[in-house]
Amino acid sequence: MKILFKNIKELLQVRTETVPFVAGQDMKTLPTIKEAFLIVDNGLIADFGTMNECPEGDFNQVIDCTGKMVLPAWCDSHTHLVYAGNRESEFVDRIHGLTYEEIANRGGGILNSAKVLQETSENDLYDQSKVRLEEVIRLGTGAVEIKSGYGLTVEAELKMLRVIKRLQENYPVEIKATLLGAHAIPAAYRQNKEAFLDMVINELIPKVAEENLADYIDVFCETGYFSVDDTDRILEVGKQYGLIPKIHVNQFTAIGGVQVGVKHKALSVDHLEEMRDEDIETLKGTQTMPVALPGCSFFLGIPYTPARKLMDAGLPLALATDYNPGSAPSGNMNFVVSAACVKMSMTPEEAINAATVNGAYAMGLQNKVGSITKGKLANLIVTKPINSYGFIPYAFGDNQVETVFIRGEAIK
Ligand code: NIG
Ligand code: FE
Numbered sequence: 148m149k150i151l152f153k154n155i156k157e158l159l160q161v162r163t164e165t166v167p168f169v170a171g172q173d174m175k176t177l178p179t180i181k182e183a184f185l186i187v188d189n190g191l192i193a194d195f196g197t198m199n200e201c202p203e204g205d206f207n208q209v210i211d212c213t214g215k216m217v218l219p220a221w222c223d224s225h226t227h228l229v230y231a232g233n234r235e236s237e238f239v240d241r242i243h244g245l246t247y248e249e250i251a252n253r254g255g256g257i258l259n260s261a262k263v264l265q266e267t268s269e270n271d272l273y274d275q276s277k278v279r280l281e282e283v284i285r286l287g288t289g290a291v292e293i294k295s296g297y298g299l300t301v302e303a304e305l306k307m308l309r310v311i312k313r314l315q316e317n318y319p320v321e322i323k324a325t326l327l328g329a330h331a332i333p334a335a336y337r338q339n340k341e342a343f344l345d346m347v348i349n350e351l352i353p354k355v356a357e358e359n360l361a362d363y364i365d366v367f368c369e370t371g372y373f374s375v376d377d378t379d380r381i382l383e384v385g386k387q388y389g390l391i392p393k394i395h396v397n398q399f400t401a402i403g404g405v406q407v408g409v410k411h412k413a414l415s416v417d418h419l420e421e422m423r424d425e426d427i428e429t430l431k432g433t434q435t436m437p438v439a440l441p442g443c444s445f446f447l448g449i450p451y452t453p454a455r456k457l458m459d460a461g462l463p464l465a466l467a468t469d470y471n472p473g474s475a476p477s478g479n480m481n482f483v484v485s486a487a488c489v490k491m492s493m494t495p496e497e498a499i500n501a502a503t504v505n506g507a508y509a510m511g512l513q514n515k516v517g518s519i520t521k522g523k524l525a526n527l528i529v530t531k532p533i534n535s536y537g538f539i540p541y542a543f544g545d546n547q548v549e550t551v552f553i554r555g556e557a558i559k
Contacts, residue, residue: 150187150555151206152217152529158183158195159218159536160503162518168436168508169500171461177496177536185217187525190554195519214532218499220289220320220551221480221528222506222517225393225417225438225467227294227327228283229276229310230260231267234472247447247474248371248399257331260472261299264307273310279470280314283478284558287548289320289526290507290516292393292467294365296327301351304328308360319553320526323510325393326361328352329373329381344377348384356388362511363414364390368404375403382411393509397421399449405429415465415509419452420444427460436509437462439501440469441486447474454491465505466498485543495537525555 158180169176184201186194194202237250237259250256264272283291293311298304304326311324328347336343355361364385368378382392392413396404398420405426408416416430417438430437439452457464466487470478480502487498507517516526530539530547539547551558 148189148555149204149206150208150210151204152185152187152210152212153201154198155183155185155212155217156214157181157216157536158185158519159216159499160518161195162504162520165514165518165520166504167513168463168505170463171458174458174463174497174500175494177499183217185519187552187555190525190556192519192521192523192525194521210529212529215549216530216533216536218528218530219503219517219519220526220553221287221502222290222510222512223283223288223467223470223478223480224292224415224465224506224509225440225469226291226478227296227469227471228279228291228478229272229293229295229307229314230264230297230472231272231275232260232263232472233476234259237473254334256473257297258334260297261303261331261333264297265300265303269306269309272306273313276310277314279478280318283470283480284318284320284551284553285548286479286481286546287528287551288478288480289524289551289553290510290512291320292323292325292363292510294325294327295361296330296365299331299333301346301354304351305354305358305360308355312360319556321510321512321516321524323363323512324361325363325365326352326355326390327365327367329366329377331367331372340377344380347381352384352388352390356390361390363393365392365394367395368402368407369395369398370400370402375407378404378407379410382407386411391511393417397426401426409433409435414511417467418443420450422453422456427457427462430462431460436465436505438465438467438509439487439491440467440475441490442475442477442483443469444490445486446476451491454487454493458497463505464501465509466501467506467509479546481539481546481548482543485540488540489543495540498540499536525552527552
């Protein structure tokens with residue numbers, strides 16, 4: 148199957164060589180080709196260039212993109228989109244004045260989602276989750292990381308990870324699975340966190356590794372959840388089982404999560420709403436990708452990750468949705484890109500780099516997706532006719548996605 152996309156108004160994120168990620172000043176540049184063509188062969192990007200060098204040839208399909216732009220599908224490197232039920236009642240409680248922390252302390256929050264998930268069958272959980280996955284694909288996401296973390300028991304965590312595995316088997320998008328065994332301390336372990344950690348370390352991690360259900364390991368390193376020492380222990384054991392860290396740090400408090408992540412060569416450290424100068428210093432010169440989740444800041448009314456400070460310090464930055472029932476009930480990367488520009492003063496170039504190339508890196512998928520590069524998967528967004536790519540973040544709350552192609556096939 149050979150497809151020619153012709154008369155593309157602008158082809159975005161064109162990289163002749165795969166770059167692992169873009170950082171600092173380089174994020175200001177979004178390489179593009181105006182009046183472009185793109186050839187997809189067997190689901191892969193085969194060729195591209197300007198229209199005046201567009202080859203004649205035998206194509207199974209020719210798609211005229213006059214007035215439209217083509218870019219790599221979004222790479223959403225942080226989601227919890229496998230979950231059961233929703234938490235809109237807690238959302239209303241927050242409008243009435245309760246804080247996220249107060250709700251969690253009353254047994255709401257993650258514990259609420261865990262209770263519902265434990266009572267939900269694997270098939271039901273799959274059915275609820277696939278609706279969200281299909282929705283985000285239609286919104287332009289072509290690669291996504293999904294975490295466990297609402298199980299809080301060995302059995303329920305395995306159920307979540309098996310659902311992620313079924314999604315991997317049944318959908319053409321790239322999906323990476325992360326074990327988030329230490330997401331909250333269940334009520335029964337409140338007085339005995341050690342016993343819970345023992346369960347995660349001695350039972351859950353080995354079992355998940357044995358069944359090969361996860362690529363990455365995560366911990367919610369936060370005051371009232373898991374300390375830096377807890378995180379250190381879990382990551383150490385995860386490493387022995389081949390699980391690379393991608394961790395939740397600095398969401399509400401800066402307690403050294405960035406440092407423990409970097410110590411364990413985390414692929415990414417995510418959230419970063421609370422950043423001290425020393426946290427920025429720690430990240431310099433490392434291979435750890437900082438990930439901002441502006442949907443969570445928007446929904447909880449907490450600070451946004453200081454993107455400018457990070458990029459001005461020469462660091463890279465990725466953007467992701469954090470799609471989950473408590474702090475970010477939206478998997479819309481178009482909104483995330485908008486919010487990054489509006490609330491974090493990222494330019495459209497920086498935001499698109501953060502949501503494609505850098506997002507791919509934060510999932511270990513930089514050789515497969517995230518840019519228009521020969522040999523990469525043809526996971527693409529064809530936009531509606533637009534005047535310039537700045538219109539993508541500008542038209543917030545809407546999206547400019549006309550058609551999504553995954554491995555060269557249009558998603559219906
Ligand atoms: O990334 N911070 C920890 N975990 C999720 C939210 C969990 C929830 O409220 O359900 C997050 O924000
Ligand atoms: Fe999260």
